[in-house]
Amino acid sequence: MRNRSLSRRSLLAATTVTAAAVASGVAPAVADGRAREDRLKQLISGMSLEEKVGQVFVPFVCGASATEPSPEAVEANLAILGVRTGAEAIAKYHLGGIIYFVWSGNLQRPQQIADLSNGLQRAALGTPGQVPLLISVDQEHGSVTRIGTPATLLPGAMGLGAVGSTDTARTAGHIAGVELAAMGIRQNYAPVADVNVNPANPIINVRSFGSEPGEAARLTAAQVRGYQRAGVAACVKHFPGHGDTAVDSHTDLPVITHTREEWERLDAPPFRAAIAAGVDSIMTAHLQVHALDPSDDPATLSHPIITGVLREELGYDGVIVTDALNMKGVMTKYGEERVPVLALKAGVDQLLYPNNMALAWNAVLAAVKSGELTEARLEESILRILRLKDKLGLFDDPYVSPAEVDRKVGTRKHLATADHIAERATTLLVNKGELLPLSKRRQKNLLVVGANPKFPTSDKHTSVPALADALTGLGFLTTALPTGESPTTAQIDAAVAAAAGKNAIVVLTRNVGAASAQRTLVRKLAATGVPVITVAIRNPYDIAQLSGVRAALASYCWGDVEMRAVARVIAGRAEPGGELPVPVQRADDPTKVLFPVGHGLSYDD
Numbered sequence: 001m002r003n004r005s006l007s008r009r010s011l012l013a014a015t016t017v018t019a020a021a022v023a024s025g026v027a028p029a030v031a032d033g034r035a036r037e038d039r040l041k042q043l044i045s046g047m048s049l050e051e052k053v054g055q056v057f058v059p060f061v062c063g064a065s066a067t068e069p070s071p072e073a074v075e076a077n078l079a080i081l082g083v084r085t086g087a088e089a090i091a092k093y094h095l096g097g098i099i100y101f102v103w104s105g106n107l108q109r110p111q112q113i114a115d116l117s118n119g120l121q122r123a124a125l126g127t128p129g130q131v132p133l134l135i136s137v138d139q140e141h142g143s144v145t146r147i148g149t150p151a152t153l154l155p156g157a158m159g160l161g162a163v164g165s166t167d168t169a170r171t172a173g174h175i176a177g178v179e180l181a182a183m184g185i186r187q188n189y190a191p192v193a194d195v196n197v198n199p200a201n202p203i204i205n206v207r208s209f210g211s212e213p214g215e216a217a218r219l220t221a222a223q224v225r226g227y228q229r230a231g232v233a234a235c236v237k238h239f240p241g242h243g244d245t246a247v248d249s250h251t252d253l254p255v256i257t258h259t260r261e262e263w264e265r266l267d268a269p270p271f272r273a274a275i276a277a278g279v280d281s282i283m284t285a286h287l288q289v290h291a292l293d294p295s296d297d298p299a300t301l302s303h304p305i306i307t308g309v310l311r312e313e314l315g316y317d318g319v320i321v322t323d324a325l326n327m328k329g330v331m332t333k334y335g336e337e338r339v340p341v342l343a344l345k346a347g348v349d350q351l352l353y354p355n356n357m358a359l360a361w362n363a364v365l366a367a368v369k370s371g372e373l374t375e376a377r378l379e380e381s382i383l384r385i386l387r388l389k390d391k392l393g394l395f396d397d398p399y400v401s402p403a404e405v406d407r408k409v410g411t412r413k414h415l416a417t418a419d420h421i422a423e424r425a426t427t428l429l430v431n432k433g434e435l436l437p438l439s440k441r442r443q444k445n446l447l448v449v450g451a452n453p454k455f456p457t458s459d460k461h462t463s464v465p466a467l468a469d470a471l472t473g474l475g476f477l478t479t480a481l482p483t484g485e486s487p488t489t490a491q492i493d494a495a496v497a498a499a500a501g502k503n504a505i506v507v508l509t510r511n512v513g514a515a516s517a518q519r520t521l522v523r524k525l526a527a528t529g530v531p532v533i534t535v536a537i538r539n540p541y542d543i544a545q546l547s548g549v550r551a552a553l554a555s556y557c558w559g560d561v562e563m564r565a566v567a568r569v570i571a572g573r574a575e576p577g578g579e580l581p582v583p584v585q586r587a588d589d590p591t592k593v594l595f596p597v598g599h600g601l602s603y604d605d
Contacts, residue, residue, distance in 0.1 A: 040386045043131070044379050051129050052375070053365050054094025055382045056344065058136060058321070058352045061086035062104045064112050066119025073105050081357055086116075087123035093361055094127065096385055097134040099353060100146065100185065102457075107137075107147050110183055110409045114400045117184020121398040132398035134233075134389055136187035141176060142557040143206055143538065148457025149560070150410035151179050154418045157192050157219070158540075159425035159556040161210035161581030162600070166222035168421055169209075173226025173234070175414045181231045182408040184400045186392050189283055189321075191223040193236040193270035194243035196582060199541050203248040204238075206538055206556045210581025211243075212597060213266055217273035224277045233388055236274040238285035238323055239310060240292060240299055241267030249329030253298060254287040263291055272314060280388055281319040282310065284348060286329030298330050300343055307347035319384050321350035331355065341367040349381035422555075422565035427578030428601040429543050430552040435504070435531050437572025437603060440475040443503035449495045449525070450508035451518065451537060452482035455559050463508055463537055463558040470567030471506075485510050487521050495521060499528045506533045506570065510558065512542040514587065522546045535566055540580060544587040544594050554578070575602055 044052070062076040063069025066086045069077065074084045081089045089095065098120055100106040100113070107113055117135055124133045139146050142156015152175055160169045173191070180188055195216045196208035209216040220236055227234040240263065245254035258266060271282070284300040293304040300306075300322050310316050322343050323330070330339055340351045340360040344367075354360035367373040389395060428436065438446075448468040455461045468480035481498050483491045499505055505525050512518045526532045526548025533551040536542040537558035543549070553569065553576065555562040568574040579600035586594045 036390055037387075040383060040390060043129075043386065044382050047129055047382075049368060049375065050365065051094040052378050052382055053361060053368070055096035055131065055385055056349060056351050056364070056378070057093060057095055057354070057357070057361060058097035058099050058134070058350050059089070059093075059095065059357045060099050060101055060104045060106075060353060061089050064105050064108050064116060066116055066123055070105065076104075086120055090120065090123045090133070091127055093357065094129065095124070095133065096131070096382075097136060097187070097350060100135065100137045102146055110147075110151055110405045111402060113147070113183040113185070114402060114405045118399050121184070125398070131386070132389055132394040134187050134385065134392075134394070135185050136189065136235075137180065137185050138189045139176060139180065139185075140190040140192060140207060141172070142559070143456055145456040145559065147183075148455070152176070152410050152414040152418050153457065153559055153561045155422050155425045155562065156206060156557055157209045158196075158206040158581055159422065159562070159578075160219060160223075161208070161215065162425045162427050162554070162556060162578030163421060164215065164579060164581070166218050168424070169219040169222040170226035171417065172421060173223040174230050175417060177227040177230025177232035179409045179414070182400060182404045184398075186231065186394065187233040187235060187281065188227060189235045189237060190227070191220055191234065191236060192238070193220045193274060194238060194241055195266055195270065196243045197266060198244045198246060199539070199582070199585065200246050201243065202246065203250065204242050204245070208243055210597070211583065212581065213269040215581065217269040220270040221273040221277040224274050224279045228278065228280060231392060233280035233319075233392060234274075235281040235283050235321060236271060236279050237283035239271055239282050240285065240289055240305055241271075242285045242287060243267065245287060249286040249323070250327045251329075253329045253332045256287055256289045258289070258291060260291040263289065275314055275316050279318060280391070281321055281350075282316060283321050283323055286323050286327050298333065300330050300348065301334065301339065301346050303346045305346070311347055317384070319350060319388050320348045322348050322352050324353040325351060325360065326353055326355035336360070337363045340364050341373055344373055344377065344381065349384050418561050419565065422561045423568060423574040424577035425556060426562075426565050426569045426574075426576045427540065427554040427580060428551070428569070428576035429540070429554060429580075429584075429595060429599065430549055431601050431605075432550045435551045436533065436570060438476070438504055438570055440571065444475075444477050445501065445503045446471060446476050446478045447481065447495075447498055447502045447505045447530075448478055448508070449481045449483050449498070449505065450521070451485045451510035451558075452508070453485075453510060453537075453558050456557070457559070461560065463563055466560060466563040467506065467508065467535075467567055470564045471570065474567055474571040474573060476571070483521060485516075485518065487517050492517070492521050492524055496524050496528060499525055499530045502530050504531045504533060506535060508535050508537050508558070509542040509546070510536075510538045512539075512545040514545065516545065519545055519547075523548055533570065537562070540582060541584050544584050554580070572603070576600070577602075
């Protein structure tokens with residue numbers, strides 16, 4: 001019979017052991033650490049095999065409430081998990097963690113998120129093992145942002161790379177961490193440590209701090225410190241490096257062709273810096289790196305990469321979490337039933353977002369029972385996970401209070417800091433004839449056209465009207481005419497017609513390629529004689545494809561905080577403070593650089 005008394009309560013009793021150790025002359029910190037480690041091991045020894053298996057899984061559950069989700073969420077949970085609620089999922093699978101998403105109905109507003117976190121923690125502590133959850137989210141900020149207003153929205157990694165300040169990166173991480181912790185989220189899958197050396201990278205791109213390994217390393221370490229000072233476990237990703245891929249690992253298996261020497265020089269520095277900074281967790285990448293594992297297994301499933309390189313060579317003994325296991329990049333070679341077992345055998349600790357929770361859970365259980373995966377190996381991962389939960393104070397008190405949400409989420413100070421960072425990130429690439437800043441007296445009548453994506457956190461708000469509204473609020477007469485990323489001939493003609501009588505045209509561009517109709521839009525608008533200002537709202541590389549432009553800015557994202565900052569820069573209410581964290585190659589000859597790393601104009605130039 002298992003010892004059910006070895007529970008969360010017994011861990012809290014470790015302080016009595018510490019007192020005895022102090023009396024015997026052992027240093028308090030050492031004694032406390034040993035006592036808590038012993039209690040964690042005792043807690044593991046009291047778990048059933050099923051409870052141990054559950055501790056390594058981090059799936060999603062549907063609904064805004066742990067116990068009373070909407071009928072739609074109940075239906076989704078039944079279809080995906082075989083239970084009605086998140087609380088029932090925790091009881092059925094003995095879960096160690098949960099990841100929140102917008103589409104799963106978890107992230108509606110800060111107070112609701114806090115209530116959901118409390119409800120899920122209550123369910124976890126109501127199980128026999130009484131082990132609190134590690135609740136996580138993918139809140140990188142910028143283009144990957146799950147929680148929207150009234151929480152603070154901050155520029156993403158490449159925006160921070162354009163600022164180039166470790167203090168700013170640390171401050172952004174701290175603000176984000178404080179707000180997440182207030183909502184009961186204690187692990188964030190950020191920052192991205194990938195070095196974006198491939199302009200055609202379809203999945204990382206502006207999620208990276210830039211193309212310079214040293215800069216990426218400095219900013220990665222700074223963000224880790226900011227998050228973890230706020231009580232949130234940072235999770236750098238995607239090891240061993242996703243910055244030089246031309247394939248999206250959500251849909252296929254990318255291949256990294258770097259030699260071992262290139263990997264050491266280009267990919268490894270940010271991960272080494274994160275480890276030196278004490279990062280709590282590291283996420284794996286679903287990609288092949290032949291130089292690190294000639295078998296060409298995906299890194300997530302590779303013992304030579306996860307245990308050989310990350311654990312043994314880099315000396316990392318924190319929590320390793322897989323990237324989402326529903327992605328094609330990891331399922332292609334072995335299939336979804338084998339993936340969770342092979343990931344654990346490779347050396348990972350947390351299995352994130354399996355495609356089929358029941359299948360994955362039972363596969364791990366069967367692997368342990370058959371001896372393919374030893375129980376001792378499973379316990380190694382559980383101990384790392386429990387250490388992290390203990391470090392975060394979850395065994396002491398996993399709950400959050402509504403008052404803390406009101407006091408810490410979306411504060412005036414946080415919002416003002418985010419606005420200031422976004423201004424400093426906005427990068428002025430071209431300013432012929434000192435067109436910018438515009439004068440609302442001489443250049444009052446503006447047309448805003450172009451790419452119009454939805455905000456990363458909202459289906460209701462899009463970039464063109466947002467920028468137009470911000471400029472209107474600054475005293476301009478502004479007409480908004482979204483034309484999208486693939487404008488038709490009719491849309492281009494309508495934009496040209498709308499340019500008549502305007503003093504300037506602002507064109508938002510996004511992912512402009514050699515065959516993009518956005519090039520035609522910009523060229524024909526420039527031919528009207530009205531000055532054209534382009535704003536690259538994602539890739540700063542767009543400018544290389546455009547002609548006839550009088551001024552060009554890069555904002556690195558298309559959300560609310562970035563569009564407001566662009567408006568203030570255009571109006572001269574703020575200086576463009578950014579410098580390119582990546583080079584922009586010429587479109588006609590990619591071997592030559594149009595704008596180097598560090599390029600960025602100011603209004604004093």
